[in-house]
Amino acid sequence: MRREELLDAAEDLLCDQGSAALTLSAVADRAGVSKGGLLYHFGTKEALIKGMVERLVEEFDQLVAAQADPTYTERYLGATLAAVRSGRLRRWAVVTGASGNLYLLAPLREAMARWHREGLGQEPDPLASQIVRLACEGLWDVASHDPGLNSEGDLRALEGRLRALLKAPAPPA
Template sequence: MKREALLDAAESMLFEHGTQALTLSAVAERAGVSKGGLLYHFPTKEALIRAMVTRVIEEFDDRVASLDDGSPGGYTRAYLEATFEVLGGREAALTRRRWSAITAAAADPELIAPLREAMARWHRIDPGREPDPVGAAVVRLAAEGLWEVISHAPDAFDAEQCAAVKRRLLDLIDP
């Protein structure tokens, strides 16, 4: 559990103060552990950021997998449902905090590589699973655009607007 608490502390630092404030000493202090305790789990700042990025990816993968019923179009529906859950559900504030890890990693090709790999996997067109592979790709790309907008402007859409966008995107999958 200590590892998760350290990741939470690092995310909070990033979200509240930006990448310049993310130091191992500051994270250790925020988490209430010694710097040595932090170094046991994360020997470098890069290792800490990599772990935060990995956690974001794994949590999203798990959510999509739990929603995918295996039916034609099921993956894209699950992807869309997962996106709306994390952006507008009870965990929206946590999602925005977690997403700050992606921002911290974005400037370093090595740190952002796991996200690039996940994006390629998430957006690979599988004609065997999608009745309309191109339409499914459009829906997933639109969901990515929503992530981008919400990450920079959390209040850009109210709940009613988000619901309307979601309905329209679902209609593209299941007309």
């Protein structure tokens, strides 16, 4: 069994039954492998959770890289909307909720710092870029807890408004 399949089984277990059900034995059962097979890839529950967090960060980095927009903030906005539209944000909520300690969330904290600093100095209007990135965080958070809140039309309108903010001339200093 591959590492990714074990992470999938752990995420599915979290989504279906919550963090109290996340044990190495339960993940192995869900994945259809022996506990030893799971331990080969993840020696502890903490390593498994950290692996899920790292995979979520990597997937979002890939979404950002896949965007064709010229600025990092525009790519970040496009990636955020792609994640929201995918309907898979619940994974983020359950994985980060299951972590339970700062050590396990270290990869996410590091990624958040990177995402919110990346290229900010090269943006035409760094303040507008920061506002858009923070709006993305709010959209992400709300969508992970209430996925049906925004229709596709709502998302298109939000995207249009946020992209317009990025295109507006920066106010004089």
